[in-house]
Amino acid sequence: MAPIYLDDKISKNDLPRRYAIGLDLGGTHLKYGIISDRGEIVYKNFTPGRTSDGGKKVLNVMAEAAHECMMFAKKENITISAAGAGCPGTIDSEQGISLGPTIHITAWEGAEIAEAINKKIHLPVFADNDANFMAFGEYIAGAGRQKQFVVGITLGTGVGGGIVIDGNIHRGAVFNAAELGHVVVEAEGRVCSCGNRGCIERYVGAKYIVQDVVDALSKGEESIITQGLKSTGDITPILIFAAAKHGDELCGRIVDQMVKYLGAGLTSIVNVINPDVIVIGGGMSDAGPVFIKRIGDEVLSRVMKPVRKQLQVVQAQLGNDAGIMGSAMYAMKQLTLDNAQ
Numbered sequence: 001m002a003p004i005y006l007d008d009k010i011s012k013n014d015l016p017r018r019y020a021i022g023l024d025l026g027g028t029h030l031k032y033g034i035i036s037d038r039g040e041i042v043y044k045n046f047t048p049g050r051t052s053d054g055g056k057k058v059l060n061v062m063a064e065a066a067h068e069c070m071m072f073a074k075k076e077n078i079t080i081s082a083a084g085a086g087c088p089g090t091i092d093s094e095q096g097i098s099l100g101p102t103i104h105i106t107a108w109e110g111a112e113i114a115e116a117i118n119k120k121i122h123l124p125v126f127a128d129n130d131a132n133f134m135a136f137g138e139y140i141a142g143a144g145r146q147k148q149f150v151v152g153i154t155l156g157t158g159v160g161g162g163i164v165i166d167g168n169i170h171r172g173a174v175f176n177a178a179e180l181g182h183v184v185v186e187a188e189g190r191v192c193s194c195g196n197r198g199c200i201e202r203y204v205g206a207k208y209i210v211q212d213v214v215d216a217l218s219k220g221e222e223s224i225i226t227q228g229l230k231s232t233g234d235i236t237p238i239l240i241f242a243a244a245k246h247g248d249e250l251c252g253r254i255v256d257q258m259v260k261y262l263g264a265g266l267t268s269i270v271n272v273i274n275p276d277v278i279v280i281g282g283g284m285s286d287a288g289p290v291f292i293k294r295i296g297d298e299v300l301s302r303v304m305k306p307v308r309k310q311l312q313v314v315q316a317q318l319g320n321d322a323g324i325m326g327s328a329m330y331a332m333k334q335l336t337l338d339n340a341q
C-alpha cells in the first residue's frame with residue numbers, strides 16, 4: 001500500500017513513525033492491531049468479543065487486547081501514543097461512554113469504554129461508533145481519500161453508517177447522527193430493533209435476509225440454496241448471493257429487494273448530505289462488484305439530475321481493516337489536535 005500521511009502537506013519520510021492501537025468491536029469478534037501514521041499495519045489479531053456475556057466482559061476483552069498490543073510494541077521497541085476503540089451503538093466520543101443499548105451486547109448502556117482501556121494501558125483512548133471509524137478509515141486511507149463529503153455504510157449483521165465532512169466525523173447533537181441503517185424506507189414497514197418501523201436494516205441486514213429466505217422455504221418455495229445444506233440454519237448471505245447468481249428465483253428476489261431498499265435509502269441520504277462518495281463496506285460488500293454496481297445504478301436512477309454525474313458509489317477499499325485503521329488513525333489525529341491546544 002502507498003504511504004499514507006495524516007497530513008499530506010508535510011513530508012514525513014524523514015520523521016520517526018508514530019503508532020496507535022486500533023480496536024474494532026463487531027457483532028461477534030473484536031479485531032485489533034497496531035497502525036503507523038503511514039497506514040502500515042504492524043500487528044493484527046482478533047478474538048471472540050464475548051458480546052453475549054455482557055458489557056463488563058466485553059470491556060475486559062478490549063482492555064486485554066490493547067494490553068496484548070502494548071506487549072508486542074514493547075518487544076519490537078515501538079512507542080504507542082494512543083488507542084482508538086470502535087464499538088456498536090451510540091457512543092459519547094467526548095466521554096468515551098456507550099449511551100444506549102445495542103442488540104449485539106447485553107448491558108452495554110453506560111459502559112465506560114475509554115476508561116476501561118485506559119486503566120490497562122495508561123494512554124489516551126478515543127472511543128466512537130464502529131461505523132464512524134470505518135468511514136473515517138476510508139476517508140483517510142481508502143475509497144474516500146481526499147474527498148470533502150464521505151458517507152460510509154456497513155452491510156453486516158446490522159447496517160451501520162458514518163459521515164465524514166471536511167475530515168471531521170459528523171456526530172450530531174447527542175452522538176446519534178449517521179445511523180444510516182435506520183433511515184426509513186417503508187413508513188408502515190417491519191418493526192425494527194430501534195423502536196421504529198421500516199428501517200433499511202430490516203430489509204438488508206444479514207440476519208434479516210437469511211430469515212426472509214428461511215420463511216419463504218418454510219412456505220414451500222423451492223430454491224437451489226438448500227442443496228448440500230444440512231439445515232436452513234446453515235444459510236448465509238454469501239450463499240444467497242451465490243444462488244442468485246446461478247439464477248435461483250427466490251434468492252434473486254431477495255437480492256433484488258436489498259438493491260431496491262438500499263438504493264431508496266441511500267438516495268434519501270444523498271438528498272440530505274450530497275456526498276462526493278458513498279463507500280459500501282461490511283461483510284456483505286464482499287458480494288462483489290456486480291452487487292455494488294447494482295446499488296450504485298439504483299441510487300443514480302433515483303437522485304436528482306445535478307448529482308447523477310458527480311456521485312460515486314464504491315466498495316470500501318480497506319475491507320476488514322477499515323475499523324482498526326480508522327480507529328487508530330483517528331486516535332493519532334485527535335491526540336495531535338489535543339496536544340496542539
Ligand SMILES: [Zn+2]
Nearest residue numbers: 182192194199
Ligand atoms: Zn431501526
